[in-house]
Amino acid sequence: MLSLFLSKRLRETKHQSGFIGFLSKASTIGVFVGVTVLIVALSVINGFEQQLKERLLSVVPHVSYQAPYDPISDWPSKVKLLESQQGVLAATPEINLTGMVQYKGKLKATQLKAIEPSKHTQVSSIHRFIQPIDLKNLGENEIILGKGIASQLGVGLGDKVTVLIANQHAKNALAAPKRVSFNVTGLISMGGEVDKNLALVSLPKIQQALMLESQTVTGLRLAVDDVFNAHQIAMSAGRALPDLVYVQSWFRTQGSLYQDIQMVRTIVYLVVFLIIAVASFNIISSMVMEVKEKQADIAILKTMGTRDRTIFMTFAIQGLSYALVGALCGLVVGTLLALNISDLFMLWTSIDGSNPLQGVYFIEFLPSKLDWIDIVIVLVATAFISVLSSLYPAWQATKIEPARVLGGG
Structure with a gap:
């Protein structure tokens, strides 16, 4: 193609001033930096x-139903009822307490969760972060503590250890809390706040402490097939329950x-594309100067x-090449x-000896997932902006x- 040949010859025989060369290189470097930052970000x-989806949302409840007043009786039948609802993968009973x-002599506030060990693995992957015990083998007198709790105590x-829980059935509101003893048989090592707040026990001993029957609990928990549609599934499935319950989904606890x-994704797209746009529009300045410098060659052609x-097409390709070199290197x-x-x-x-993510997010490492769709979008957007930048100089x-250029007029 003649335009490609001419563009190549113009680059090989250019007599650009240092400033024009600097502008063209600056635009290329700008695109390179913008594409690199955008792909990494x-x-x-x-x-x-x-x-968030595979780690945190596999541990926190997708959906939970909590009884505000009277506890939920006959939980096996309620579990079967919920599991028959559309969008529900599994259901399990639980009792949630703050203890x-x-x-x-040391005390640590804890989110105490009493569970049915044989069914809990169907609604949570917390067992993947528990060592050395298998969650399904959790005994009646055993407790699994978050690593942060164990470290602090x-x-x-x-x-x-002794767990202190409020005496809900005492006539005196200031009655001493109930004390339940457990042997520590496992530690949760997931990272983030879960390690610092969560403790797991089996249902029977907590039911006994709260004076509840064996098939009576204060909450039910669901795992759903579409976590980003959890709220709609929660409302739909909850209508089947005959009990008065509060409905919660992970959007309430982790939605923010x-x-x-x-x-942040939107801001990154906006800011970095502006960086690429500024770098690409530098092409206009360098190309306008280059056209002015090459006007004798253009006149001869x-x-x-x-x-x-x-x-x-010759100059459009030349301008596009500046951006594509930067984009490909950035890629x-x-x-x-x-x-x-x-x-x-x-x-x-x-x-450095410090971790800025520690204690702030639900993970303590910097995750990365390269999505080729993002790369395609970046390259297409960069090429589009570069083409627009090259149109006016071309x-x-x-x-x-x-006649005016060669005739000296």
């Missing part, structure tokens, strides 16, 4: 979203985190019969960084009049 955001774990495996991730369309570097950002982050934290090149 989007990969990290995708990683957080993936970890205090006591060990050698100085508790180890095999130690005996998901919304923050989506907001026109006198030789070169059509305006060919000249237009390579951004992809390499995105694939290794987790390891680089761990290396940096080991050298059009200006077609307006050069050979």
